[in-house]
Amino acid sequence: MSTATARRFGVQRMAGRDPHEPHRVASPLELFFDLVFVIAVSQASQSLHHGIVDGHAATAVTGYAMVFFAIWWAWMNFTWFASAFDTDDWLYRVTTILQMGGVLVLAAGAQAALADGEWAAVTWGYVIMRLAMVIQWCRAAASDPRQRTVALRYAVGISCVQLVWVARLALPGDAQFWSFWPAMLLELLVPVWAERSRRTPWHPHHIAERYSLFVLILLGESLLASANAVIGALHAGTHGAGIVGLAVAGLLLAAGIWWLYFSDDHGERLTGVRTGFGVGYAHYFIFAAVGALSAGIEVELDLMSGEVEQLSGSAASFALAVPVFVFMVTVWAVLLRHKLSSPASAVFLACALAVLASAALPVVTVLGTTACVVIAVATVEIGRARRTGAAAM
Template identity: 70%
Template sequence: MSTTVLSRFGLVRMSGRDPHQQHRVASPLELFFDLVFVIAVSQASQNLHHGIAEGHAGAAVLSYVMIFFAIWWAWMNFTWFASAFDTDDWLYRVTTIVQMGGVLVLAAGVHDAMADGQWATVTWGYVIMRLAMVTQWMRLAVSDPELRAVALRYAIGIASVQCLWVVRIAFSAEVQFWTFWPAMLLEVLVPVWAERARTTPWHPHHIAERYSLFVLILLGESLLASANAIIDALNSGEHAEGVVGLAAAGLVLAAGVWWMYFSHEYGEQLDSTRTGFGFGYAHYLLFAAVGAISAGIEVELDLLSGEPEHFTATTASLSLSVPVAVFMAVVWLILLRTRISGTASAVFLLATAAVVACAMLPVVTVVGAALCVVLAVATIEVQRIRRSRRASAA
């Protein structure tokens, strides 16, 4: 379709954007898109908390992992597509808003999926999001002959896997569970296969900013959920001292997560498709861990509020310490490992292991985890100060 015809309908020819564009930042549409995911993440975190509190920790964690894959994968695919091909015309906006509608449908089905194993609503919400992406890739294939091969690979690959997701819901919950994992594997392999045709022109610094913003959104959801639960507990007037201590430790943990993630700029390290895949895929664990921290704090609050009937103090401790430790391990692996010294890495990893070890001493879990996070942050800051001094001296 010619540029003249497109302009008559208020459309822009979709093609690759300049991956070296100066001052590239997240668009208002991207920020709006992210906000909808807060609802889905909040639902997943709340149901993780309830599942652990009711004595179904293993099942709750597994279902949380599955739900969070759908949330993360849909968000990530749009983010990388937008980095390379955002036209910001009305059709692009409408297609993106359709994806947002899919997120809301998915969020509406989170409770049924995590509590009762009913995955139909979540599946349809996910499929709506993914088919909207198929539409975007087909538009690119029509618009840009040079990128047609990679666009068609994405469109065909995504559409094929959606057929598998839809067929799954006709079977029992057990079959749906076991078929989830191969379907997930096929999803993550689609970009690997598609990018072999041609690398899409995503913007490294834009991608780094988008991931950073999503971490902030996850932290905001975690702080809100934790604060609401703590405020309710304080208003009840019971265990006030313990609740205040938990609130202070929770703030330290959230601040530590923020500090560790935002201690360096990461755009320049995304210099190839290989590093892009590593960075993007590893964030699944990082995002899921941040999203689960509020659930851990709420389980600890349940422990403070009375004698739990369905879980032990160790379970409560692990529900908080494991997400914090997973976050620290992943942030070291993909962001800090090449930026701090071997000694600093050893201290950081020891602090990470100590966070989990604190779960074996439930009395000091929250305070101990907070102190370990402070140690990790201090290690990063010492490295940053030393590097700054060396740069000034040079």
């Protein structure tokens, strides 16, 4: 399509944007895009919750990790593409909405995948999202000669991996499970291979803001799910004082996670290809842990209310402690390690280990986990105050 024809139909040339563009913020379309992913995360966390209380914790956690990979990877690929090539014309919007439709298909199949091992709906929803990205990359290749090679590498790489995902559906159940991991590895390698030809012009601080907004949305989803469960238990007249205490702990944990993640600006960690990939890929664990927080609180609530007999205290404790532990360790390794002093890092990691150790004592898990997060927040805040004071002198 010629430039004149494209303009006549209201389509802009999809050229790489300036990675140093001032005041770059998330667009309304990006915020709208995030909302449908929260639906998918909610379905995955609810299925994780039910799997744990039904006594299938290992299967539920593995299934959650697999479904969450599909959610996270599709979200992250769109986010980095939008940072580099967002045109916000009608064709870009329609293609993005097509991806949102794929998310809804994936969300509809999340429960069947985690409970029954039926991966067809999740796979087709994922493939819809990824093929929409192929359309976007082909458009970028046709519009921007400088980015043509990297865009075509993305388009070809993504298309080939989708054939693997679809072919995987023809395999028996066990083979589908084991074939997931090499297919996942192929997905992770596509950007590494594509960006070796030329770096796409993503905006580091725009990416950091997008990650931050998604963390906020995940925290909001966790708070809502936990609040609904607590309200339902209170209306049923179950252990009022204990339920209120769990609700307070849930709020403090969400606030602590927010405080730790937003303790500083992380845009500078996304400027280079190596650090950008490292931080971007590590956010899988951050997002998955925050998404699983509500499941852990709901499992604790089920144990407290006595609604499930087969649920042990240790299983409930690990359901809450493990997501918090994973979040703390990943945030320290990726975002905080370079900003904390050695003593502060030691205290922070000790708190993370204490969170995990508290799961061995079901009676004190909720209180111990909450106390460790509060101490970690205080440690990070003291370090931030010292850096601010040193910079002001």
